[in-house]
Amino acid sequence: ETGVTQTPRHLVMGMTNKKSLKCEQHLGHNAMYWYKQSAKKPLELMFVYSLEERVENNSVPSRFSPECPNSSHLFLHLHTLQPEDSALYLCASSQEYSASYEQYFGPGTRLTVT
Amino acid sequence: RKEVEQDPGPFNVPEGATVAFNCTYSNSASQSFFWYRQDCRKEPKLLMSVYSSGNEDGRFTAQLNRASQYISLLIRDSKLSDSATYLCVVKVQTNAGKSTFGDGTTLTVKP
Numbered sequence: 001e002t003g004v005t006q007t008p009r010h011l012v013m014g015m016t017n018k019k020s021l022k023c024e025q026h027l028g029h030n031a032m033y034w035y036k037q038s039a040k041k042p043l044e045l046m047f048v049y050s051l052e053e054r055v056e057n058n059s060v061p062s063r064f065s066p067e068c069p070n071s072s073h074l075f076l077h078l079h080t081l082q083p084e085d086s087a088l089y090l091c092a093s094s095q096e097y098s099a100s101y102e103q104y105f106g107p108g109t110r111l112t113v114t
Numbered sequence: 115r116k117e118v119e120q121d122p123g124p125f126n127v128p129e130g131a132t133v134a135f136n137c138t139y140s141n142s143a144s145q146s147f148f149w150y151r152q153d154c155r156k157e158p159k160l161l162m163s164v165y166s167s168g169n170e171d172g173r174f175t176a177q178l179n180r181a182s183q184y185i186s187l188l189i190r191d192s193k194l195s196d197s198a199t200y201l202c203v204v205k206v207q208t209n210a211g212k213s214t215f216g217d218g219t220t221l222t223v224k225p
Binding site: 041042043045056088090099100102103104105106107108110 | 148159213
């Protein structure tokens with residue numbers, strides 16, 4: 001399935017690096033999400049965008065900076081990360097930012113911070 | 115108390131068995147309910163939505179009990195390929211698109 005794509009699939013970065021994760025959805029959806037999933041932990045919602053406006057920001061450290069240039073693309077800019085930020089970062093989209101709609105996930109970027 | 119709680123698992127069942135998972139939620143304003151499956155090191159994939167009247171998709175049956183605030187997933191005639199972690203997702207009407215995920219229940223189907 002190619003509804004939601006993410007690049008890169010794997011990323012190893014040092015604590016002083018700057019990198020960006022990219023997400024693209026081909027479903028014509030209006031809402032996009034970033035989640036973090038650490039080992040043996042449930043998904044944690046990080047950010048939500050609806051029609052390119054940020055509508056959720058769940059107390060995420062400023063070293064994570066999202067960007068949504070249009071309704072099909074979502075970025076997560078990373079800088080000065082910590083080893084505990086190593087996790088699977090999942091992008092998702094839904095038709096609308098509404099309780100009625102299910103989310104579709106991309107394959108994720110597995111991030112390792114050294 | 116967590117907003118969404120799932121059976122801790124793991125569930126280890128033989129092929130062909132019937133297995134059921136429950137998921138309880140604490141917010142009575144919860145509106146939408148879903149089951150996802152997540153394979154090891156992969157993304158969650160939507161398995162099925164849960165409707166008030168209950169719904170069935172092949173070997174899978176989902177039910178909602180609003181009075182007791184839980185949803186269930188029943189898998190009949192388990193296959194080896196059903197081995198995965200099953201995530202319960204709940205959305206609250208007053209919080210738009212925010213989804214609350216359960217911790218997941220791990221199922222292993224053995225030959």
